[in-house]
Amino acid sequence: MNTHNAMLSPELSAAALRKIDREVAKYPADQKQSAVMAALVIAQDEKGWLSKETIAAVAGYLGMAPIAAYEVASFYNMYDLHPVGRYKLTVCTNLPCALSGGVHAADYVKQKLGIDFNETTPDGKFTLKEGECMGACGDAPVLLVNNKRMCSFMLPEQIDKLLAECK
Amino acid sequence: MALIDTINPLLTTGWAKGDAGWSLKDYEARGGYKQLRRVLESKMTPDDLIAEIKKSVLRGRGGAGFPTGLKWSFMPKAAPEKYVVCNTDEGEPGTFKDRDLLRFDPHSTIEGMIIAAYAVGAKRGYNYIHGEIFEIYQRFEEALDQARAAGYLGSNILGSDFSFDLFAHHGWGAYICGEETGLLESIEGKKGQPRYKPPFPANFGLYGKPTTINNTETFAAIPFILGMGGEAYLGLGKPNNGGTKLFSVSGHVNRPGNYEVPMGTPFAKLLEMAGGMRGGRKLKAVIPGGSSAPVLPADVMMECTMDYDSIAKAGSMLGSGAVIVMDETVCMVKALERLSYFYFEESCGQCTPCREGSGWLYRVVHRIEHGQGRPEDLDLLNRVTDNMMGKTICALAAAAAFPVRSFIKHFKTEFEYHIENKKCLIDPEVQRMGSGFFKAGAA
Numbered sequence: 272m273n274t275h276n277a278m279l280s281p282e283l284s285a286a287a288l289r290k291i292d293r294e295v296a297k298y299p300a301d302q303k304q305s306a307v308m309a310a311l312v313i314a315q316d317e318k319g320w321l322s323k324e325t326i327a328a329v330a331g332y333l334g335m336a337p338i339a340a341y342e343v344a345s346f347y348n349m350y351d352l353h354p355v356g357r358y359k360l361t362v363c364t365n366l367p368c369a370l371s372g373g374v375h376a377a378d379y380v381k382q383k384l385g386i387d388f389n390e391t392t393p394d395g396k397f398t399l400k401e402g403e404c405m406g407a408c409g410d411a412p413v414l415l416v417n418n419k420r421m422c423s424f425m426l427p428e429q430i431d432k433l434l435a436e437c438k
Numbered sequence: 439m440a441l442i443d444t445i446n447p448l449l450t451t452g453w454a455k456g457d458a459g460w461s462l463k464d465y466e467a468r469g470g471y472k473q474l475r476r477v478l479e480s481k482m483t484p485d486d487l488i489a490e491i492k493k494s495v496l497r498g499r500g501g502a503g504f505p506t507g508l509k510w511s512f513m514p515k516a517a518p519e520k521y522v523v524c525n526t527d528e529g530e531p532g533t534f535k536d537r538d539l540l541r542f543d544p545h546s547t548i549e550g551m552i553i554a555a556y557a558v559g560a561k562r563g564y565n566y567i568h569g570e571i572f573e574i575y576q577r578f579e580e581a582l583d584q585a586r587a588a589g590y591l592g593s594n595i596l597g598s599d600f601s602f603d604l605f606a607h608h609g610w611g612a613y614i615c616g617e618e619t620g621l622l623e624s625i626e627g628k629k630g631q632p633r634y635k636p637p638f639p640a641n642f643g644l645y646g647k648p649t650t651i652n653n654t655e656t657f658a659a660i661p662f663i664l665g666m667g668g669e670a671y672l673g674l675g676k677p678n679n680g681g682t683k684l685f686s687v688s689g690h691v692n693r694p695g696n697y698e699v700p701m702g703t704p705f706a707k708l709l710e711m712a713g714g715m716r717g718g719r720k721l722k723a724v725i726p727g728g729s730s731a732p733v734l735p736a737d738v739m740m741e742c743t744m745d746y747d748s749i750a751k752a753g754s755m756l757g758s759g760a761v762i763v764m765d766e767t768v769c770m771v772k773a774l775e776r777l778s779y780f781y782f783e784e785s786c787g788q789c790t791p792c793r794e795g796s797g798w799l800y801r802v803v804h805r806i807e808h809g810q811g812r813p814e815d816l817d818l819l820n821r822v823t824d825n826m827m828g829k830t831i832c833a834l835a836a837a838a839a840f841p842v843r844s845f846i847k848h849f850k851t852e853f854e855y856h857i858e859n860k861k862c863l864i865d866p867e868v869q870r871m872g873s874g875f876f877k878a879g880a881a
Contacts, residue, residue, distance in 0.1 A: 372875030
C-alpha cells in the first residue's frame with residue numbers, strides 16, 4: 272500500500288507516509304482530514320519548509336482539497352511557508368516572559384547573529400522568529416529550537432552555549 | 439520545574455520525583471487507576487458518578503469556572519456516538535500548569551478522562567496539546583501506550599463491558615484553539631475558528647457529535663475527588679469554590695513556578711510561597727488569571743484570596759490561575775502594548791469587531807508608548823473596546839479589551855504622563871534592569 276501511496280505523493284518519502292498513516296489511524300475512518308495538522312508537521316520536518324507542492328501532496332494523500340490543507344498551513348503559525356535556516360530559533364517576547372527578560376533575550380540573539388526577526392543568517396544556519404506564549408512562562412526566558420525543542424532560563428550564558436552547540 | 443512548595447497537595451503528589459516519576463508504575467504505586475477500577479468493578483452508575491462530582495463543586499480549571507458535574511450532565515444519554523476531549527492548548531500568557539501536569543503526572547489526566555468517558559458514555563477521546571510543548575505531547579503518547587498495554591484503554595477495560603480509547607492531537611501555534619469550539623474545528627483538520635453557540639458541544643461537538651470538553655487540570659482532579667469523596671474535596675476549598683488549584687506564578691517573584699494551594703488561600707501567602715518579590719522590590723500590579731483577566735493594583739490584590747468569588751469581587755477573574763506579578767520597574771504602557779500585540783496577532787479574523795478592533799488597540803497603545811500619543815487616545819481606546827465586547831462569536835475580543843480597560847482604569851496617570859511627556863514615567867534603565875537578564879553593572 273505504501274508503494275502505491277508513494278507514487279501518488281512523490282514529494283514525501285515512504286517513511287514520512289508511514290508516520291502519517293499512524294496519525295490517520297487515530298481518527299474515525301471517514302475523518303482522515305483530522306490528521307492534516309500532524310501530516311503537515313511530518314512533511315515540514317522532512318522538507319525543511321512547506322512549499323505549495325508539498326502542501327498539495329499532503330492534501331492528496333489525505334484525500335482533501337489542496338486549498339483546505341493550505342488554509343491549515345497558513346493559519347497555524349509554526350508552519351513555515353518559506354525556507355528557513357537549519358536552526359529556527361523562536362523567542363517568546365510575551366508579557367510574562369518579557370518581565371523576566373524575554374525581549375532582552377531576543378535582542379541578545381539578534382545582536383549575536385546580526386539578524387532581525389524573520390531573517391536568516393547569510394550562511395543559512397539560523398532563522399530568528401518572535402513567538403507568542405509557549406506555555407512555559409515560569410521558565411522565562413524561553414526559546415524553541417526547530418519548533419520541538421524547548422530551552423528554558425535562557426540568560427546570556429545559556430544562549431551563548433546553545434548557539435555554539437548548533438553546528 | 440518540579441514542585442517547589444504546596445499546601446494540601448493532590449494534583450501535585452506525583453511531582454516529587456520530577457521527570458523520574460511520570461510513568462505508569464509510579465502512578466500505580468501512588469494509588470493510580472484505583473478509582474477507575476473501583477468505578478468499573480462496583481458498576482457505579484453514571485448518574486451516581488456525576489452526582490459525586492457535583493458534590494465536589496469542581497469548577498472548570500481552564501478559565502471559565504463552569505461546574506464540571508453540571509457540564510457532564512448536559513450530555514444526551516441516547517446518542518450512539520459521543521466524545522470526550524481534553525483541552526491542553528495552554529497558550530494563555532502566564533499559564534503553564536497543564537504542561538507540568540502532563541510532564542510529571544500524565545496518567546492522572548488519562549484516568550480522569552476515562553472516568554469522564556464512562557460518566558457521559560463516550561467511546562473515544564482526544565487530548566489536544568499545545569504545539570509548542572511537543573516534548574510533552576510525545577510523553578503523553580508514551581503514557582497512552584502504557585495505559586493501553588495495561589488494559590486501562592481499549593476494549594472491555596479491566597474486564598468490564600466499557601470500552602474507550604484515547605489519542606493525542608497536537609496544535610501548531612494558534613492561541614484561538616484554546617477556545618473549545620475552535621479546538622474542535624482544529625481536531626477536524628480545519629482552521630481553528632470558533633463556532634457560533636448554541637449549539638454547545640454537549641449537543642454538537644466533535645464531528646457534530648455530543649462532546650464533553652474540559653481542561654487538563656479538571657480531568658486530573660477527578661481521580662482525587664473520587665478517592666476522597668466530593669464533600670471532602672469541597673471542604674478543602676471554600677463554599678462554591680471546591681478543592682485545591684494550581685497557580686502558575688510568573689514575573690517578578692524569586693521563584694516562578696506552579697503552586698498547588700486550597701481555593702481561598704490568601705494571595706499574600708501564595709506570593710510568599712513563590713519566594714516573595716524579586717530583589718525585594720515593591721509590588722505594583724498583578725494580573726490574577728492569565729493575560730485576559732483585568733489587572734489589579736497591588737493594594738487591591740493583597741486583600742484578595744485565590745478563588746473565583748474573591749477575585750471576581752475585586753473586579754477581575756481567577757481564569758486559569760495564571761498569576762502575573764509586576765513590580766515597580768514595569769512601565770504599564772509598555773506592558774499593555776505587549777499584551778495588545780498578542781491579541782492582534784492571535785485574532786482569528788472571522789469577526790470584524792475583533793479583527794479590526796484588536797489592530798486599533800495595538801496601534802493606539804503602540805503610538806502612546808512611542809511618544810506619539812494624543813490627548814484623546816484614552817477615550818478612543820475605551821470606545822474601541824465598547825465596540826468589541828459582546829459583539830463577536832467568541833471571547834477573544836473581550837480578552838483583548840479587558841487588559842486595555844483595566845490598565846487605563848488603574849494606571850491612568852501613567853498613560854497621561856506618557857502622552858504629555860512623550861516618554862515612560864519609569865526610567866528606561868530601571869525597566870531594563872528589572873528583568874534580571876543583565877547582570878548589574880554589565881553593558
